[in-house]
Amino acid sequence: MGVGKSTVGQLLAGRLGVGYRDTDDDIVAEQGRAIAEIFVDEGEAAFRAAEKRAVRVALAEHPGVLALGGGAVLDADTRALLAGRRVVYLSMEVGEAVRRTGLDVARPLLAVNPRKQWRELMEARRHLYEEVATAVVPTDGRTPEEVTQAVLDALELKEA
Ligand SMILES: Nc1ncnc2c1ncn2[C@@H]1O[C@H](COP(=O)(O)OP(=O)(O)OP(=O)(O)O)[C@@H](O)[C@H]1O
Numbered sequence: 089m090g091v092g093k094s095t096v097g098q099l100l101a102g103r104l105g106v107g108y109r110d111t112d113d114d115i116v117a118e119q120g121r122a123i124a125e126i127f128v129d130e131g132e133a134a135f136r137a138a139e140k141r142a143v144r145v146a147l148a149e150h151p152g153v154l155a156l157g158g159g160a161v162l163d164a165d166t167r168a169l170l171a172g173r174r175v176v177y178l179s180m181e182v183g184e185a186v187r188r189t190g191l192d193v194a195r196p197l198l199a200v201n202p203r204k205q206w207r208e209l210m211e212a213r214r215h216l217y218e219e220v221a222t223a224v225v226p227t228d229g230r231t232p233e234e235v236t237q238a239v240l241d242a243l244e245l246k247e248a
């Protein structure tokens with residue numbers, strides 16, 4: 089959350105001459121509500137079901153750069169769908185995470201005690217991010233442009 093998927097994803101898509109899409113945005117557009125509202129109104133399980141569908145659809149129809157929500161990898165079927173694709177795990181340390189996300193209420197899972205919540209989420213998820221990733225790119229101390237270049241290098245992709 090807040091690692092720079094949208095920022096770097098759009099820069100990367102620009103460098104590659106392809107489109108950028110984000111499954112969080114797809115869910116918001118489909119439901120006509122903010123993610124935090126979906127969590128409050130229907131609970132996390134309902135959000136995860138919508139997210140699972142959104143990822144499946146986007147992977148099937150979008151050929152460019154796709155950003156997944158931070159918790160999408162919790163679903164085993166979603167992880168299976170990522171197999172054989174180029175998947176980048178953008179990583180960061182907790183201090184950077186708190187700086188980047190601040191007290192942004194748009195991230196319901198970090199709404200209370202963000203530093204502790206972030207550590208706990210990462211302890212539960214880091215192995216899943218590493219499992220699906222074909223490249224791990226640290227983002228601490230790097231500008232979005234530097235991260236984008238590191239992704240291109242890690243994936244050995246040529247610009248358009
Ligand atoms: N490499 C970077 N260095 C410093 N700040 C960054 C970097 N990348 C992104 N940011 C900033 O961090 C914040 C979060 O970035 P962004 O929205 O791209 O992350 P995200 O992973 O898409 O977040 P979300 O999980 O909410 O979708 C923004 O304010 C952005 O400008």
Ligand SMILES: O=C(O)C1=C[C@@H](O)[C@@H](O)[C@H](O)C1
Binds near residue numbers: 156157158159196
């Ligand atoms: O890490 C998570 O569980 C989340 C990350 C965001 O991208 C959103 O999908 C939502 O806020 C949940």
Ligand SMILES: [Mg+2]
Binds near residue numbers: 093094095110155
């Ligand atoms: Mg984003």
